[in-house]
Amino acid sequence: MRDDRVIAPALLAWYDRHARVLPWRVPPGASVRADPYRVWLSEVMLQQTTVAAVRDYFLRFTALWPTVQDLARADDAQVMAEWAGLGYYARARNLLACARAVATAGEFPVTREGLRALPGIGAYTSAAISAIAYDQPETVVDGNVERVVARLFAVATPLPAAKPELTALATRLTPSTRPGDFAQAMMDLGATICTPRNPACGFCPLNEACEARAQGIATALPRKSPKPAKPDRSGLAWVALQGDAVLLEERPAKGLLGGTLAFPSALWDGRDLPPPGAADWRDLGEVRHVFTHFNLSLRVLAGDLDGTPGRGHLVPLRHIDRNALPGLMRKVWDMARADFAT
Template sequence: MSATGKTISERLLHWYDAHARDLPWRARPGKEAPAPYRVWMSEVMLQQTTVAAVKPYFEKFTATWPTVEALAAADEAEVMGAWAGLGYYSRARNLVKCAREVAARGGFPDTEAELRQLPGLGDYTAAAVAAIAFGRRAVVVDANVERVVARLFAIEEPLPGGRKAIRTHAEAITPDERAGDFAQAMMDLGATICTARDPKCLLCPLAEECEGRKRGDPARLPVKAPKKAKPERVGHAYWIECGGAVWLVTRPGKGMLGGMRALPDDGWSARTDGDARPPLGGEWRELGSVRHVFTHASLTLNVRSLAANAGPHGEGEWWPIAEIDEAGLPTLFAKAARLALAQRD
């Protein structure tokens, strides 16, 4: 308890009541909690993705599929297409699986343990939905909360090992009442005040209690293990054109970019040698390459084009080139398509 007699949670909630961010999936402090569907949707989208990137996707998804029942009834390919560009596509597949299970059982369960059993809901998402949507006391620890707690209690053990201590301290300060608001307050504090670089300690409602600040260098916390160099991969994508249309395929449901519509390629996700065999014979033209960085590897994708009279053997579809922006290509293949179009023009 601070010198003012207020606990950490009381000080933080007082700050949150005045400074909460306005976000489309939230309710203002003191208002009725948002629907579990909206909380769940936003938390899935926000995994390893910025708020700015998520906002338009959240608004598009909730306008197209306003309820979990509507999403459950949606065609998975349509959902995957709407997700294109947001990344981490397994989230979209799990979104549909989870929606169908929730719809089948008649709604979201309201406890953290039951929520954790749903497809795609790990410890963090289950805790967030339980706290924010249902008012349950749950310990919600995302990257922002992790940073705030590590600094608040000067936790020196490097990540990921330090996460156990961080969770223990987060548990200790989570209140029984307004647990959802407290979780969102911690997120907002980390996103706007206790930032990764140049934390604004003079504006922080918890500055008085912060052990990291007392030690003079809060920005160095949490301590992170050195990053490993990402492996480099090389691959090829093929722009096959006929009569104003381009040949597109649907990637296998499992694996990288699974279930997404894409240009044919040479299986680069499983190779590092850059060897490539085009799917059709003919005079291929080299268009250049695009770069893309995944969480686990960096990729140079060389793009080749061919004017053809037929598509390759196997399943695929001719997609009108004039409507390529509506194909729902993931970012990697959207880059390749833009390169092909630039060369074509």
């Protein structure tokens, strides 16, 4: 089975029997086409994010905003609140910008190039939407495809340098019929059989064609360049009370936790930055949080504000929605509430 032309049919036959059932997906062989809006929304949510984490967010978003026109009319703050907890918040900002551009244009572009020009849609997502929603013969290369192809062809070059080579190999395998199902099949295979740690080669529909398996090196592929060490950082967060209200602010649109709702804080050299107002600050303890590129220890200070706060807005405690906060700020809020209770 060393003939490349055998790969796609074998994989598609497997997909026809084993395709994962997902809320944004149309089963293989279905008579209806996948809705480009739902494909786009799911693909953006799935960027560097697991299916398990995305599922409920996707269902909530599509219930609130069934079409791209509905989403385009949504309030920025509500979209940010609904995205809270999912991470990579630039995606939410770009999601709205993209929805409004599409709503203005009337419909999603069909081609990879057209999609690629929209905010938050890059090389992967543009190809995925074009292939899955519009059946265009585009090659979709995500982390799963990189792993499957690296193993199929025993590519030893480490990522990310190997990316062009893996893309070229994946392109060679992409069939002209059912390219969307092929893309989803490659990703399903990577997610369920050709997994990073312990690939289930015995169940793999491509095992006879797999060079890495033949060489006994599947688990070692793909190789990856070493990542830089994660530094430790520290900062401060202020839970500022006034009566039955607490001070919240919207973080700057760009940068860490951009555009999210937050307790006033200073994440890097907080000692240089003043608190949001005058108060007798009590030290509630430390919250630890892991970001992609650093570990954070955030000291939580609470106090009753004396006078008008220097920034942010006061929100009645009963209106504080924990779910509208990003993960880090949920931890801060939980610590503060535990303190209130005592």
